[in-house]
Amino acid sequence: MSEPTLNYVLCPDASGGHRMAYWQWGNPNAGHVVLCVHGLTRQGRDFDVLAQALCAKAGDTIRVVCPDLAGRGKSDWLKDPMGYQIPNYAADMLVLLAQLQPTTLDWLGTSLGGLIGMVVAGQAALPAFAKIRRLVLNDVGPVIEWQALQRIGLYLGNTGQFASEQEAADALWMIASSFGPHTPAQWLALTRPMLKPLVGTPGALTLHYDPALALPFSALTLESAAQGEALLWQAYDQITARTLLIRGADSDLLSVATARAMTQRGPKARLVEFAGVGHAPTFIADDQVQTVSSFLLE
Numbered sequence: 001m002s003e004p005t006l007n008y009v010l011c012p013d014a015s016g017g018h019r020m021a022y023w024q025w026g027n028p029n030a031g032h033v034v035l036c037v038h039g040l041t042r043q044g045r046d047f048d049v050l051a052q053a054l055c056a057k058a059g060d061t062i063r064v065v066c067p068d069l070a071g072r073g074k075s076d077w078l079k080d081p082m083g084y085q086i087p088n089y090a091a092d093m094l095v096l097l098a099q100l101q102p103t104t105l106d107w108l109g110t111s112l113g114g115l116i117g118m119v120v121a122g123q124a125a126l127p128a129f130a131k132i133r134r135l136v137l138n139d140v141g142p143v144i145e146w147q148a149l150q151r152i153g154l155y156l157g158n159t160g161q162f163a164s165e166q167e168a169a170d171a172l173w174m175i176a177s178s179f180g181p182h183t184p185a186q187w188l189a190l191t192r193p194m195l196k197p198l199v200g201t202p203g204a205l206t207l208h209y210d211p212a213l214a215l216p217f218s219a220l221t222l223e224s225a226a227q228g229e230a231l232l233w234q235a236y237d238q239i240t241a242r243t244l245l246i247r248g249a250d251s252d253l254l255s256v257a258t259a260r261a262m263t264q265r266g267p268k269a270r271l272v273e274f275a276g277v278g279h280a281p282t283f284i285a286d287d288q289v290q291t292v293s294s295f296l297l298e
Helices: 044-061 086-100 112-121 146-155 165-179 184-194 211-218 222-237 256-264 286-297
Strands: 005-011 018-026 032-037 062-067 104-110 132-138 195-197 205-207 242-248 270-274
Touching (some): 005 086, 018 086, 032 112, 044 062, 044 184, 044 286, 112 132, 146 211, 146 222, 165 205
Parallel strands (some): 032 104, 104 132
Antiparallel strands (some): 005 018
């Protein structure tokens, strides 16, 4: 399968609901679901290479589902941008899982997607279809380094205007070179799903996400971040899923100290670091794909 199918699920919210898109690879009837949840300004097509590799190895026994979180990709933008919060994303994922009805559920979350995964996996009273068997946390933990949040705040909400895909790819590389080495072709393939036509400007492109994502993010303070950390550690300590923690060795978001603490408490994650990568690995390099696929499929 060279292309996924695009599907939708209706999610409730205080403004009457929104439609969330998700990309599905593999056997649509397979009971084993690998749910891949992207980072803050990304979208579900980030996982194309990994999804194809998983399906190639597992055959008809698996489906890989990659949602576009609300406000991104093909999903609706929220009427109230203050709804772009982790508890609401987690609620949307439970609605999606109720539609998918997996018999075996694994979760891979990059950055924000990992935080959502921790919140879901840390809940005790969940229906069987939402019980996570194996959890992959990609360069994220309960403690988010403040300097990384400040770095993200410099570009979040600036969706830009580009004359071509290549111009957009060059601009995105300026803020995302920490993803690690990519060939020009790999980076262009990662960039294409990040773009959409700019309304009112024929031929121009812009980034896919709602610029209002920046509003709740800008409301973060050191105090509120500390409160969030306490809640995330509480969730992490309740996780029973077998857990793999991926860290870019040069990450400014997931510190060495936090990663080590995650190997010693809660699910006692197994830690794998990738040299030459910061925040966050993209699961395009062969060694990254092999690490995740062997953990999920062994």
